[in-house]
Each structure stands twice: as C-alpha cells, then as structure tokens.
Amino acid sequence: MSTVTSNATPQGGLDRFFHISERGSTVGREIRGGVVTFFAMAYIVLLNPLILGTSPDREGVVLGIPQVAAVTALAAGVMSILFGVVAKYPFGIATGLGLNTLVAVTLVGQQGLTWPEAMGLVVIDGIIIVLLAISGFRTAVFNAIPDSMKVAMSVGIGMFIAMIGLVDAGFVRRVPDEAMTTVPVQLGFGGSIASWPTFVFIVGLLICGFLVARNIPGGLFIGIVVTTIISLIVEHFAGAGSSAEDPHGWSLAVPALPDSFGGVPDLSLVGNVDLVGAFIHLGVIAASLLVFTLVLANFFDAMGTMTALGRQAEVTDEHGNLPDMKRALVVEGFGAVVGGAASSSSNTVFVDSSAGIADGARTGLANVVTGILFLIAMFFTPLYEMVPIEAAAPVLVVVGALMMMQVGNIEWSRFDVAFPAFLTIVVMPLTYSIANGIGVGFIAFTAMALFTGKTKHIHWIMWLISLLFVVYFAQGPILAALS
Numbered sequence: 352m353s354t355v356t357s358n359a360t361p362q363g364g365l366d367r368f369f370h371i372s373e374r375g376s377t378v379g380r381e382i383r384g385g386v387v388t389f390f391a392m393a394y395i396v397l398l399n400p401l402i403l404g405t406s407p408d409r410e411g412v413v414l415g416i417p418q419v420a421a422v423t424a425l426a427a428g429v430m431s432i433l434f435g436v437v438a439k440y441p442f443g444i445a446t447g448l449g450l451n452t453l454v455a456v457t458l459v460g461q462q463g464l465t466w467p468e469a470m471g472l473v474v475i476d477g478i479i480i481v482l483l484a485i486s487g488f489r490t491a492v493f494n495a496i497p498d499s500m501k502v503a504m505s506v507g508i509g510m511f512i513a514m515i516g517l518v519d520a521g522f523v524r525r526v527p528d529e530a531m532t533t534v535p536v537q538l539g540f541g542g543s544i545a546s547w548p549t550f551v552f553i554v555g556l557l558i559c560g561f562l563v564a565r566n567i568p569g570g571l572f573i574g575i576v577v578t579t580i581i582s583l584i585v586e587h588f589a590g591a592g593s594s595a596e597d598p599h600g601w602s603l604a605v606p607a608l609p610d611s612f613g614g615v616p617d618l619s620l621v622g623n624v625d626l627v628g629a630f631i632h633l634g635v636i637a638a639s640l641l642v643f644t645l646v647l648a649n650f651f652d653a654m655g656t657m658t659a660l661g662r663q664a665e666v667t668d669e670h671g672n673l674p675d676m677k678r679a680l681v682v683e684g685f686g687a688v689v690g691g692a693a694s695s696s697s698n699t700v701f702v703d704s705s706a707g708i709a710d711g712a713r714t715g716l717a718n719v720v721t722g723i724l725f726l727i728a729m730f731f732t733p734l735y736e737m738v739p740i741e742a743a744a745p746v747l748v749v750v751g752a753l754m755m756m757q758v759g760n761i762e763w764s765r766f767d768v769a770f771p772a773f774l775t776i777v778v779m780p781l782t783y784s785i786a787n788g789i790g791v792g793f794i795a796f797t798a799m800a801l802f803t804g805k806t807k808h809i810h811w812i813m814w815l816i817s818l819l820f821v822v823y824f825a826q827g828p829i830l831a832a833l834s
Contacts, residue, residue, distance in 0.1 A: 365510040368712045369439055369714040372665060381441075384712025385720025388443045389822060390569025391706035392427070395445045398743045399423045401604065402451050403696060408465045414620060416604065420618035420732040422693040430698045435718025438679040442660050443721045444686050444752045447699040448750065449508050449674050451783055452515055455647055455695045456783060458601065458629075458641060468628035470691045472638065475689025476645035477697065482514055484680040489650065493698070493811035502760045503772035506639040506686060507779035507788045509650070509754025514780035516735035516747025520552035531744035544600040547591040548741045551582045555745035563749055568706050571746045582606040609733040616729035632834045640823060644786040646689075647820075649697055653683045656700045664708045675707055687698055702753075767803050771795035790820035 354697055366372050371381060397420075404419035427445035434444050458469040483489040496507075517523040522544060526537050539549060555578030562570030583589065583606045592600040629638040661673040686698030707717055758776075763769045775792025779785055797817040800809045 354677045366528075366715070368816060369435075369716045371714050371716060374713040376711060380711035380714065381714055381716040382720050384441060384707040384710045385717035386707075386724065387568040387710040388441065388704050388707030388712060388717060389721045389724040390572045391573045391703040392443050392445055393569070393725075393728065394449070394575050394743065394746050395427065395701075396420055396424050396725070396732075397738050398448070398746060399446045399451055399695060399739045401738070401743055402455050403694075405604070406455055406459060408459050409463045410465055412466060414466055415508055415617075417621050417732045419581075419695065421618055421729050422620050422695040423724045424729040424732070425616070425618060425621070426686075426690050426693040426695045426698050428722045428729070430682075430689055431718050431722030431725060433685070433722075434679070434682050435715030435722065437682050437715075438675065439715035440657075440661070440666065440679060441664060441704060441712035441714060441717040442657060442679075442700045443704040443707070443718060444698050445701055445725070446685065446690060446696050447649070447652060447701075448512055448747070450648060450652070450699065451696040453513075453645070453785060457644070462633065462637075462641065464629050464632065465625070466694065467623050467625035468632060470624045470694050470696075471626040472629050472642050472645060473691030473697050474624055474688050475642050475691075476649055477684060477689075477691060479642070479646050480649055480684035480687055481681055483650075484677065487677060489680055490682075492650065492675060492812050493814070495812035496814075497768075497796065499761050499768045500775065500792060501773050503775040504652075504789055505754050506758045506761075507776040507792075508785055509751040510776055510784070511751075511779040511785060511788070512754070513748045513751025514783075516744040516751065519747070520744035521546065521549045521602060521741070522552060540598070547585050547589045548582075548599070548601050548739065551578060551585055551739070552741040552744055553580055555742055556748055559745045559749045559751075563753070566709075568710060571703070571749065574749075575738065575743055575746060578745060579606065579738045582742050583608070583737065601741065602675045604737070604739050606737050606739045606742070609737055610663065611733050613731045614733060616732055618729075622692060623694050624731050643819070646787055647696070647816075648701065648785045649687055653680070653700045656702050657683070660700070660702070660704055660708060662714055663705055664712065676763075717729055738820075757824050767796050767799040767805070771799060786823070790823055793817045793820055 365378065369381070371378060385653060400416040400419035400423065404414045404416040407413050423446050430444040434442060435439070453471050454473060458464045458472065459466060480489070521539060523536050524539060526532055526534055538544060539546065544553070558577055559571055559574035562574055567573065586606045593605050594602050596601040629641065633641070657673060657676070661667045666673065673679065683700055690696050690698035707721070761769065761772045771792045774795050775788045778791045779788030782788070793813065794817050797809060797813055798804050
C-alpha cells in the first residue's frame with residue numbers, strides 16, 4: 352500500500368507541520384478522528400486502575416484506584432501528544448494491556464516486588480527499548496521474525512487477555528483444592544454462573560459485542576459505561592456485596608456512587624520509582640531476567656501494531672513500510688520510561704487507534720487532540736471508583752476476540768509453521784505469561800527448522816533469541832547453581 356498524497360496547497364503552519372493536506376486530510380477530520388480515538392481508548396483509564404490499583408505488594412501497599420486512574424490519564428496524554436508531534440502519526444499511546452498484567456501478576460504478585468521496584472524495572476525496560484530503537488536493532492529484529500510468529504504472538508496475547516477477563520469476571524474459576532479433581536478450572540461455581548456480578552459481565556459482554564459488531568465509535572468505552580450503570584442498579588436492588596464476605600459477590604470494587612465526580616487529580620505516584628530495589632531484593636541475575644522478560648513482552652508488541660495502523664491509514668510506502676519508523680519506535684519506546692516513572696506501567700501504541708483512523712485521522716494532529724482529552728480526563732478520576740471489574744472484563748474478552756481474528760493469516764497446512772504458532776498461542780493463557788508463550792514458540796520454531804533441514808532460511812537473530820529464551824527457562828537451575 353502506498354502513501355496517500357495530495358496536491359492540495361498547505362493551509363498554514365499547522366497544515367505544513369502535520370502534513371495534513373499532503374495526506375489528504377483536513378483539520379476538522381483530524382480533530383474528529385482524535386476525539387473518536389480517545390473514546391475508543393478511554394476504557395484504559397477505567398481498566399488499568401482495576402489491574403494495578405487494587406493488589407497489595409509484599410509490604411501491603413496498594414496503589415489505589417483514583418491514583419492509578421490519574422497517572423494513567425497523565426501518561427497517556429503526555430505520550431499521545433509527544434508521539435503526534437514527533438512521529439506525526441495518528442497512533443494513540445496509553446498503558447498496554449497485557450504489559451500491565453505482567454507487572455501486576457508476575458513482578459508484584461509472583462516475584463514479590465514492591466510497586467516502586469516493579470516500576471523501576473519498567474523504566475529500565477524503556478531505556479533499553481529506546482537504545483535498541485536508536486541503534487536500529489529493534490527494526491532488524493522485527494524484520495527477522497517470520498510473519499507466522501508475529502501473528503501467533505498477537506493472537507496469543509489476545510487469548511491471554513480474554514482469559515484474564517473471564518477469570519476476573521468469575522465466569523471461569525479455579526477448582527478448589529479440596530474438590531480432589533484433576534480439572535484445573537471450572538465454569539463459575541461448580542458449573543453454575545448464577546451470580547449477579549457474573550450476570551452483569553455477561554450482559555456487558557453482549558453489549559460490547561453488539562457495539563463492536565455495529566462499528567460504533569468508542570463502542571468499548573460506551574460498553575463499560577453502560578455496564579457500570581447496570582451494575583449500580585443491580586447492586587442497589589440485589590445487594591451482592593463484596594466477595595470477601597460472599598464468594599458470589601463483586602470480585603474487587605463494589606459498584607457505588609462516589610462522594611464526588613471530579614476534582615484535582617492525585618498525582619502522588621509520579622516519581623515513586625526504585626531503580627535498584629529489585630536487584631537488591633531478587634539478585635542481579637533474577638532481576639535482569641525480569642527486565643529481559645519485560646523487554647521481550649514490550650519489544651514485539653508495538654511494531655506490528657504500528658505497521659497495521661499505518662496500512663489502515665494509508666501512510667506506508669510502496670513496500671508496506673512505515674516512513675520514519677525508527678523515529679516512531681524511539682518515541683514509542685520512551686512510553687515505557689514515562690509509564691514506569693508515572694507508575695502507570697509501560698505505555699505503548701494502541702490498536703484501538705484504528706477507530707479514529709477509520710473516522711478520517713491521518714496525522715499527528717489527531718494524536719494531539721487525543722492526548723489533550725486524556726489530560727482533561729485526569730480531573731474526573733473519582734468516577735472510576737464505581738466501576739467493578741465485572742463491568743470492565745467484557746472489554747478484555749472482546750479485545751481478545753478482535754486479536755484472534757488474525758489467526759487465519761497463519762499457514763496451518765504446514766506443521767513446521769503451525770506447531771510453533773500453536774504453542775505460542777496456547778502457552779500464553781495457560782501459563783498466564785506472554786513471555787512464556789513467545790519463548791516456547793520461538794524455541795519450537797527454530798527446532799522445527801533444524802528438524803526439517805531449513806536452518807539456512809532462519810535469521811541468526813532468531814537463533815539468538817531462542818538461545819536467550821533457553822537461558823530464561825533454565826533460570827531456576829541457574830540461580831540454584833549460583834547460590
């Protein structure tokens with residue numbers, strides 16, 4: 352797909368700076384597209400606080416829903432504006448789904464890091480990503496990965512996100528140990544999903560599915576708002592309460608009207624970062640492996656998204672490549688630095704920007720509009736406390752389904768291609784880890800090449816990454832040997 356150009360004469364400095372007329376757009380279309388992108392992405396300001404703001408670290412510290420909502424909007428606003436001004440593309444940036452779960456579940460939940468220590472690793476991850484982008488190595492790695500594995504990673508992340516949504520909503524639950532069964536998970540409670548919170552989730556899933564199927568701009572955001580209103584009505588009349596008191600209750604936040612609807616944002620989490628604490632707590636090697644995991648999880652996400660959005664916006668060159676991709680990758684990598692420093696987790700390009708592009712956005716001016724709206728959203732964070740996870744979980748499932756739609760681009764008729772792609776897709780949700788799925792898939796891909804005598808067709812970077820993942824999976828015995 353070639354870049355769309357126009358012979359229209361630029362109408363002033365703003366037009367010339369953003370190449371608005373050159374890309375066949377107008378200021379009005381860019382503003383409208385930026386607004387649509389904001390509403391398509393705004394659910395992250397509701398969802399990220401439920402993922403990061405409710406779990407205690409090893410010291411019992413909870414970041415808090417209003418605080419995380421504020422810094423999520425702040426980081427998204429700053430990075431979207433920066434990307435629009437520097438890269439000049441209409442790709443909104445905000446906290447990455449999957450990456451925030453990796454921070455909450457793996458770094459804090461499983462590895463026992465404090466929130467400042469975890470965010471310190473995110474900042475280090477961002478610095479490494481920026482340096483790799485500046486050197487050109489990030490683009491080289493992206494070019495070395497076979498298309499089938501790029502698709503498999505995207506689909507696997509979609510499956511992982513959907514799994515999180517189903518579990519958070521109580522639709523899928525872990526079978527209690529006392530049940531004495533080999534079945535690891537079940538549908539609701541003993542095969543029953545007859546609880547009010549799960550009912551709200553199912554209704555929300557149908558609403559979000561309908562809105563997306565009808566291509567309603569901002570459908571996911573609208574879905575969360577409508578489902579939250581339904582949850583408020585259900586809680587008012589049914590009184591499901593908290594799951595701490597009743598396992599059939601709301602998993603996290605109990606829906607209720609807040610004391611206020613707006614106010615000065617609480618930005619106390621900004622700068623609450625410890626760059627060395629993880630290395631002291633876990634040791635240099637273990638902490639370095641976690642940084643490696645973050646880099647791998649962050650590394651491959653943005654480039655594929657940016658390429659896809661570039662094709663949709665018709666701003667790619669005749670070879671399907673995004674012009675000035677290196678500059679865009681440098682700015683995008685900086686999103687991890689800003690996100691970690693703000694305690695909102697790594698920020699990356701959002702595929703939901705496709706909504707604004709579909710509505711006419713073609714330049715960075717749309718991103719500036721999106722960023723300004725995110726900054727305004729900071730002043731309404733008390734509203735987010737009323738949103739239960741059951742109202743946000745449908746978005747995870749729908750986004751997972753959208754990402755799953757790419758699975759047809761994998762050549763399933765070839766086992767040497769299908770096997771590593773399959774492992775990548777299924778290992779991510781089953782192990783609750785993006786990095787595990789990528790690692791298993793890459794190792795399987797190079798092994799298939801070795802078994803079928805196609806090693807000379809595999810780029811040396813793939814062999815290097817596979818070797819690094821072998822080291823990653825062997826970190827337990829390695830750490831035990833070192834200790």
